[in-house]
Amino acid sequence: MSFFIAHTVHDALTALSDGARPVAGGSDLVVGARHGKAPLPPHLVAIDRIAELREVHHTDSGVIIGALVTHHDIEMHALLTTSYAGLADGSALVGSPSTRNVGTLGGNVMNASPAMDTGSPLLVLGAEVELQSLRGTRRLGIAELWTGPGRTCAEPDELCVAVHLPAPAPNSNSAYLRLEYRRAMEIAVVGAAAAVTLAADGSISAVRVALTAVAPTIIEVVGLVGGTVADVAAAAAAAASEQATPISDQRASDRYRRHTVGVMAGRAVQAAARRAGGEMIPVPLNRAVGIGAAS
Amino acid sequence: MSQPETISVVLRVNGFDYPVAIEQGRNLLGVIRTEIGLTGTKEGCDDCECGACMVLLDGQPVNSCSFLAVQAQGRAITTVEGLMPADEMHPLQRNILEEGGVQCGFCTPGMLISASALLSRNPAPTDEDVRIGLSGNLCRCTGYTKIVAAVQRTAAEHRG
Numbered sequence A: 001m002s003f004f005i006a007h008t009v010h011d012a013l014t015a016l017s018d019g020a021r022p023v024a025g026g027s028d029l030v031v032g033a034r035h036g037k038a039p040l041p042p043h044l045v046a047i048d049r050i051a052e053l054r055e056v057h058h059t060d061s062g063v064i065i066g067a068l069v070t071h072h073d074i075e076m077h078a079l080l081t082t083s084y085a086g087l088a089d090g091s092a093l094v095g096s097p098s099t100r101n102v103g104t105l106g107g108n109v110m111n112a113s114p115a116m117d118t119g120s121p122l123l124v125l126g127a128e129v130e131l132q133s134l135r136g137t138r139r140l141g142i143a144e145l146w147t148g149p150g151r152t153c154a155e156p157d158e159l160c161v162a163v164h165l166p167a168p169a170p171n172s173n174s175a176y177l178r179l180e181y182r183r184a185m186e187i188a189v190v191g192a193a194a195a196v197t198l199a200a201d202g203s204i205s206a207v208r209v210a211l212t213a214v215a216p217t218i219i220e221v222v223g224l225v226g227g228t229v230a231d232v233a234a235a236a237a238a239a240a241s242e243q244a245t246p247i248s249d250q251r252a253s254d255r256y257r258r259h260t261v262g263v264m265a266g267r268a269v270q271a272a273a274r275r276a277g278g279e280m281i282p283v284p285l286n287r288a289v290g291i292g293a294a295s
Numbered sequence B: 001m002s003q004p005e006t007i008s009v010v011l012r013v014n015g016f017d018y019p020v021a022i023e024q025g026r027n028l029l030g031v032i033r034t035e036i037g038l039t040g041t042k043e044g045c046d047d048c049e050c051g052a053c054m055v056l057l058d059g060q061p062v063n064s065c066s067f068l069a070v071q072a073q074g075r076a077i078t079t080v081e082g083l084m085p086a087d088e089m090h091p092l093q094r095n096i097l098e099e100g101g102v103q104c105g106f107c108t109p110g111m112l113i114s115a116s117a118l119l120s121r122n123p124a125p126t127d128e129d130v131r132i133g134l135s136g137n138l139c140r141c142t143g144y145t146k147i148v149a150a151v152q153r154t155a156a157e158h159r160g
């Protein structure tokens, strides 16, 4: 049994190569261990004090979000809540203020739950994760990272140091919506994210849609093409319901999930298009237009 | 039988340093209540759902039931007992009593912690902001309305 607090990435990588597991906010790892989901790893390295991983860098090619940036940081961030609104829609829905205060983007991504709220937004935004170990650094598309529920292709000695998002194209934006039975402290019953680019005539020239909690991992809807907003929304809804492979559990039946994920996908396309057209829909979209909206 | 392995750490709670020897997996809540002896912080669900265990870590709310005590070393921990110096009531405490926001009282310490974090971030919250700020705290008695009123009264008093 050991517990080590890392202050630098190098300290953390050394601990990982010696067999320790990382704990950031602990809101998956510690909560899961207390439930008996998996025992707490005997050797832990706390990474939450590595200051350089707590930063958001805006560059010419996009934005680099450090792995320790919290959901609270994201929901408050001026650039992320506007230009990368779909991601902020997801982070702002996570748990309660305390969950968002401790829960990190890196932890959400590496925990690889098919119900994770930042997953489908990151996928449609074209995110890449940067994994680092004492052996070197690699970057991979986020969809390649997730190999199954709770599983990633990262090696045990690799630390997720950052998530890279490319600069959005002009006249583009994103949105994420989840179906929930109450307005806070929920897990997505299903969810959908969309990123769209508008042409000069207001139609959609490029679209990506990804789905939450309807497959073993976050999945991208394939086969979508541009068109009017209404047509793309309808096509996304139909394709989402068709391509989803949901399970039945205590939260929802597979049929209900298959139907509602289409509804969420259509609405996400419409909201992303409104944002891309310059309309300010505040984060999280759920509170503005979704299930559980105030009015 | 061998003793469970312990780690010696110093926890700073309400401005005082407490040296404790604890196992790696001990939760902060248990150490605050048992080793340190401050029982204002409550255990409800032990699952980050109810908020009875809420404390501040460097001024931000955290569910102490599921936070590793060893991970809290070197950080400022504030429990409900530390909201104000001994024998004085925090305006939130006074107002939650006066507004009738306390019935059984079990959720109250966690509510006070979340409310104080909210008001330090947002001194002029809307009712919706208050409800979001308290969304990690369950109350089975009051129906929340009087708790929201107490937070709003505190905010208004503070603005003068």
Ligand SMILES: Cc1cc2nc3c(=O)[nH]c(=O)nc-3n(C[C@H](O)[C@H](O)[C@H](O)COP(=O)(O)OP(=O)(O)OC[C@H]3O[C@@H](n4cnc5c(N)ncnc54)[C@H](O)[C@@H]3O)c2cc1C
Pocket (backbone or CB within 6 Å): A021, A022, A023, A024, A025, A026, A027, A028, A029, A030, A031, A047, A067, A068, A093, A094, A095, A096, A099, A102, A103, A104, A105, A106, A107, A108, A109, A110, A111, A115, A116, A117, A118, A158, A159, A160, A161, A185, A186, A187, A188, B047, B048, B049
């Ligand atoms: C009450 C409650 C409500 C929640 N609600 C939601 C919700 O609505 N939506 C949602 O998506 N999630 C939710 N979660 C889950 C959790 O809060 C998030 O997934 C959070 O982002 C996890 O981050 P963390 O820093 O706490 O991760 P940790 O628990 O510290 O780590 C999670 C896993 O990732 C690994 N890990 C962490 N950081 C790294 C890194 N940088 N590199 C490599 N591996 C790493 C850890 O070893 C561990 O296996 C909730 C949790 C709770 C307790």
